[in-house]
Amino acid sequence: EDQVTQSPEALRLQEGESSSLNCSYTVSGLRGLFWYRQDPGKGPEFLFTLYSAGEEKEKERLKATLTKKESFLHITAPKPEDSATYLCAVQDSNSGYALNFGKGTSLLVTP
Amino acid sequence: GAVVSQHPSRVICKSGTSVKIECRSLDFQATTMFWYRQFPKKSLMLMATSNEGSKATYEQGVEKDKFLINHASLTLSTLTVTSAHPEDSSFYICSARDFGTDTQYFGPGTRLTVL
Numbered sequence: 001e002d003q004v005t006q007s008p009e010a011l012r013l014q015e016g017e018s019s020s021l022n023c024s025y026t027v028s029g030l031r032g033l034f035w036y037r038q039d040p041g042k043g044p045e046f047l048f049t050l051y052s053a054g055e056e057k058e059k060e061r062l063k064a065t066l067t068k069k070e071s072f073l074h075i076t077a078p079k080p081e082d083s084a085t086y087l088c089a090v091q092d093s094n095s096g097y098a099l100n101f102g103k104g105t106s107l108l109v110t111p
Numbered sequence: 112g113a114v115v116s117q118h119p120s121r122v123i124c125k126s127g128t129s130v131k132i133e134c135r136s137l138d139f140q141a142t143t144m145f146w147y148r149q150f151p152k153k154s155l156m157l158m159a160t161s162n163e164g165s166k167a168t169y170e171q172g173v174e175k176d177k178f179l180i181n182h183a184s185l186t187l188s189t190l191t192v193t194s195a196h197p198e199d200s201s202f203y204i205c206s207a208r209d210f211g212t213d214t215q216y217f218g219p220g221t222r223l224t225v226l
Contacts, residue, residue: 032213043204043217044155067212086152096160097143097208099215103154 002092004102012108013078021073021105023088031093033071035064038085038104041095047073047086078109113139115207119216124195125226132190132221134205140185141207145215146178149202161188195225 003026010063013019022052032051036044045078048057057064063074073086085106089099114137124130134144142163149153159180160168167180177199179191188207192199202222206215 034215036217041202041220041222043115043206043220046214046216048216049212097213097215098145098157098160099155099206100157101154 002029002090002100004088004090004100006088006105008105010106015079015109015111016077021086023071023102024069025090027090027092029093031091033066034089034099035073036087038087043072044087080109080111083107083109113209113216114179115216115218117205117221119221120219123224126196127172127192127194129193130195130223132203134188136186136207139209142190142210143208144182144188145189145206147204149204197225200225
Protein backbone atom coordinates (compact mmCIF):
# COMPACT_ATOMS: atom_id res chain seq x y z
CA GLU A 1 0.00 0.00 0.00
CA ASP A 2 1.28 3.45 -0.92
CA GLN A 3 2.33 5.66 1.96
CA VAL A 4 3.32 9.31 2.08
CA THR A 5 4.67 10.81 5.31
CA GLN A 6 5.50 14.48 5.66
CA SER A 7 7.57 16.07 8.38
CA PRO A 8 7.54 18.21 10.33
CA GLU A 9 3.79 18.60 10.79
CA ALA A 10 4.27 22.29 11.49
CA LEU A 11 7.22 24.63 11.10
CA ARG A 12 7.71 28.19 12.24
CA LEU A 13 10.51 30.21 10.68
CA GLN A 14 11.79 33.74 10.97
CA GLU A 15 11.86 35.66 7.73
CA GLY A 16 15.14 34.79 5.98
CA GLU A 17 15.66 31.58 7.94
CA SER A 18 16.12 28.77 5.41
CA SER A 19 14.86 25.25 6.06
CA SER A 20 13.68 22.03 4.44
CA LEU A 21 10.45 20.05 4.46
CA ASN A 22 10.57 16.28 4.10
CA CYS A 23 8.32 13.85 2.24
CA SER A 24 9.03 10.14 2.67
CA TYR A 25 7.19 7.76 0.42
CA THR A 26 6.58 4.09 -0.23
CA VAL A 27 5.18 3.16 -3.61
CA SER A 28 5.35 0.08 -5.80
CA GLY A 29 6.26 2.08 -8.88
CA LEU A 30 6.71 5.85 -8.89
CA ARG A 31 5.10 7.62 -11.81
CA GLY A 32 5.67 11.04 -10.27
CA LEU A 33 6.01 12.97 -7.02
CA PHE A 34 4.16 16.26 -6.77
CA TRP A 35 4.47 19.28 -4.50
CA TYR A 36 1.54 21.64 -3.97
CA ARG A 37 0.99 24.71 -1.85
CA GLN A 38 -2.39 25.22 -0.19
CA ASP A 39 -3.63 28.41 1.41
CA PRO A 40 -6.50 28.24 3.95
CA GLY A 41 -9.89 27.76 2.31
CA LYS A 42 -8.42 27.33 -1.16
CA GLY A 43 -7.51 24.51 -3.51
CA PRO A 44 -3.91 23.29 -3.84
CA GLU A 45 -1.62 25.24 -6.16
CA PHE A 46 0.79 23.20 -8.26
CA LEU A 47 4.50 23.75 -7.59
CA PHE A 48 6.61 20.89 -8.96
CA THR A 49 6.61 17.41 -10.42
CA LEU A 50 9.63 15.12 -9.97
CA TYR A 51 9.91 11.85 -11.85
CA SER A 52 13.23 10.20 -11.05
CA ALA A 53 15.86 10.08 -8.33
CA GLY A 54 18.40 12.85 -8.63
CA GLU A 55 15.98 15.25 -10.26
CA GLU A 56 15.80 18.81 -8.94
CA LYS A 57 13.46 21.69 -9.77
CA GLU A 58 13.50 25.32 -8.64
CA LYS A 59 11.01 28.14 -8.53
CA GLU A 60 11.88 31.41 -6.83
CA ARG A 61 12.79 30.56 -3.20
CA LEU A 62 11.73 26.91 -3.51
CA LYS A 63 13.79 23.95 -4.62
CA ALA A 64 12.52 20.37 -4.73
CA THR A 65 14.75 17.31 -4.81
CA LEU A 66 14.03 13.59 -5.11
CA THR A 67 15.69 10.37 -3.99
CA LYS A 68 14.36 6.83 -4.20
CA LYS A 69 12.75 7.12 -0.77
CA GLU A 70 12.10 10.79 -0.11
CA SER A 71 11.76 14.27 -1.43
CA PHE A 72 12.80 17.56 0.11
CA LEU A 73 11.36 20.98 -0.42
CA HIS A 74 14.04 23.52 0.42
CA ILE A 75 12.93 27.05 1.21
CA THR A 76 15.67 29.65 0.95
CA ALA A 77 15.31 32.98 2.76
CA PRO A 78 11.54 32.63 3.18
CA LYS A 79 9.17 35.57 3.32
CA PRO A 80 5.88 35.85 5.22
CA GLU A 81 3.99 35.28 1.97
CA ASP A 82 5.48 31.78 1.82
CA SER A 83 3.31 30.85 4.80
CA ALA A 84 0.97 28.04 3.71
CA THR A 85 0.51 24.29 3.95
CA TYR A 86 2.82 22.38 1.63
CA LEU A 87 1.47 19.08 0.37
CA CYS A 88 3.40 16.20 -1.13
CA ALA A 89 1.66 13.57 -3.27
CA VAL A 90 2.78 10.47 -5.15
CA GLN A 91 1.38 8.90 -8.24
CA ASP A 92 1.75 5.13 -8.38
CA SER A 93 2.26 3.75 -11.86
CA ASN A 94 0.04 0.80 -10.90
CA SER A 95 -2.88 2.99 -9.76
CA GLY A 96 -3.71 5.15 -12.74
CA TYR A 97 -3.28 8.87 -12.29
CA ALA A 98 -4.75 9.36 -8.83
CA LEU A 99 -2.64 11.23 -6.27
CA ASN A 100 -1.97 9.92 -2.79
CA PHE A 101 -1.37 12.88 -0.51
CA GLY A 102 0.59 13.23 2.68
CA LYS A 103 -0.89 15.21 5.57
CA GLY A 104 1.12 18.29 4.76
CA THR A 105 3.50 20.64 6.55
CA SER A 106 2.02 23.86 7.85
CA LEU A 107 4.62 26.60 7.43
CA LEU A 108 4.47 29.94 9.21
CA VAL A 109 7.05 32.59 8.38
CA THR A 110 7.13 35.52 10.76
CA PRO A 111 8.56 38.97 9.96
CA GLY B 112 -0.50 27.55 -15.27
CA ALA B 113 -3.73 25.81 -16.22
CA VAL B 114 -6.95 27.02 -14.62
CA VAL B 115 -9.70 24.94 -13.08
CA SER B 116 -12.88 26.52 -11.79
CA GLN B 117 -15.49 25.25 -9.38
CA HIS B 118 -19.03 26.44 -8.83
CA PRO B 119 -20.43 27.25 -6.38
CA SER B 120 -17.64 28.24 -4.02
CA ARG B 121 -19.93 27.96 -1.04
CA VAL B 122 -23.35 26.39 -0.51
CA ILE B 123 -25.63 25.97 2.47
CA CYS B 124 -28.53 23.57 2.17
CA LYS B 125 -31.12 21.82 4.29
CA SER B 126 -30.81 18.17 5.23
CA GLY B 127 -32.37 15.91 2.60
CA THR B 128 -31.77 18.15 -0.39
CA SER B 129 -29.35 17.51 -3.26
CA VAL B 130 -26.48 19.76 -4.24
CA LYS B 131 -24.61 19.85 -7.55
CA ILE B 132 -21.01 21.07 -7.80
CA GLU B 133 -19.44 21.86 -11.17
CA CYS B 134 -15.76 21.54 -12.05
CA ARG B 135 -14.47 23.04 -15.28
CA SER B 136 -11.05 23.06 -16.92
CA LEU B 137 -10.90 26.49 -18.55
CA ASP B 138 -7.90 26.36 -20.85
CA PHE B 139 -7.23 22.68 -21.45
CA GLN B 140 -9.13 19.49 -22.08
CA ALA B 141 -9.26 16.93 -19.32
CA THR B 142 -10.19 13.34 -20.05
CA THR B 143 -9.70 12.59 -16.37
CA MET B 144 -10.90 14.62 -13.40
CA PHE B 145 -10.77 13.76 -9.73
CA TRP B 146 -12.95 14.61 -6.75
CA TYR B 147 -11.48 15.02 -3.28
CA ARG B 148 -12.86 15.77 0.14
CA GLN B 149 -10.95 17.62 2.82
CA PHE B 150 -11.78 17.87 6.51
CA PRO B 151 -10.47 20.74 8.66
CA LYS B 152 -6.71 20.59 9.12
CA LYS B 153 -6.59 17.27 7.25
CA SER B 154 -5.18 16.30 3.90
CA LEU B 155 -7.10 15.57 0.74
CA MET B 156 -8.96 12.29 0.50
CA LEU B 157 -9.67 10.97 -2.99
CA MET B 158 -13.34 10.16 -3.47
CA ALA B 159 -13.53 9.18 -7.12
CA THR B 160 -11.93 9.34 -10.53
CA SER B 161 -14.08 10.75 -13.29
CA ASN B 162 -13.41 9.74 -16.89
CA GLU B 163 -15.02 11.54 -19.81
CA GLY B 164 -17.70 9.45 -21.41
CA SER B 165 -17.57 6.58 -18.92
CA LYS B 166 -18.58 5.71 -15.40
CA ALA B 167 -16.64 7.11 -12.47
CA THR B 168 -14.41 4.92 -10.35
CA TYR B 169 -15.10 5.31 -6.65
CA GLU B 170 -12.65 4.76 -3.80
CA GLN B 171 -13.41 2.18 -1.18
CA GLY B 172 -15.94 3.42 1.33
CA VAL B 173 -17.40 6.14 -0.89
CA GLU B 174 -21.10 5.65 -1.59
CA LYS B 175 -21.62 5.90 -5.33
CA ASP B 176 -25.38 6.39 -4.92
CA LYS B 177 -24.84 9.36 -2.63
CA PHE B 178 -22.06 11.03 -4.60
CA LEU B 179 -23.11 11.01 -8.25
CA ILE B 180 -20.42 11.95 -10.72
CA ASN B 181 -20.93 12.87 -14.36
CA HIS B 182 -18.16 13.75 -16.82
CA ALA B 183 -20.12 14.71 -19.90
CA SER B 184 -17.46 16.66 -21.75
CA LEU B 185 -13.70 17.16 -21.87
CA THR B 186 -14.00 20.31 -19.76
CA LEU B 187 -16.79 19.60 -17.29
CA SER B 188 -17.35 17.16 -14.46
CA THR B 189 -20.13 17.41 -11.88
CA LEU B 190 -20.52 16.00 -8.40
CA THR B 191 -24.03 15.73 -7.00
CA VAL B 192 -24.42 15.09 -3.30
CA THR B 193 -27.83 13.44 -3.04
CA SER B 194 -30.03 13.62 0.07
CA ALA B 195 -27.34 15.54 1.90
CA HIS B 196 -26.97 15.21 5.66
CA PRO B 197 -24.90 17.20 8.16
CA GLU B 198 -22.11 14.61 8.04
CA ASP B 199 -21.66 15.43 4.35
CA SER B 200 -20.59 18.95 5.29
CA SER B 201 -17.04 19.35 4.07
CA PHE B 202 -14.70 21.07 1.63
CA TYR B 203 -14.96 19.41 -1.79
CA ILE B 204 -12.15 19.97 -4.28
CA CYS B 205 -11.85 18.81 -7.86
CA SER B 206 -8.78 18.45 -10.01
CA ALA B 207 -8.29 18.02 -13.73
CA ARG B 208 -5.43 16.16 -15.35
CA ASP B 209 -3.68 18.01 -18.14
CA PHE B 210 -2.70 15.20 -20.49
CA GLY B 211 0.08 17.23 -22.09
CA THR B 212 1.97 17.87 -18.83
CA ASP B 213 0.60 14.95 -16.80
CA THR B 214 -0.14 17.45 -14.03
CA GLN B 215 -3.28 17.71 -11.92
CA TYR B 216 -4.54 21.23 -11.47
CA PHE B 217 -6.98 21.88 -8.66
CA GLY B 218 -10.08 23.99 -8.44
CA PRO B 219 -10.60 26.50 -5.62
CA GLY B 220 -12.92 24.16 -3.73
CA THR B 221 -16.56 24.22 -2.63
CA ARG B 222 -17.53 24.58 1.01
CA LEU B 223 -20.72 22.58 1.64
CA THR B 224 -22.66 23.10 4.84
CA VAL B 225 -25.72 20.93 5.45
CA LEU B 226 -28.05 22.17 8.17
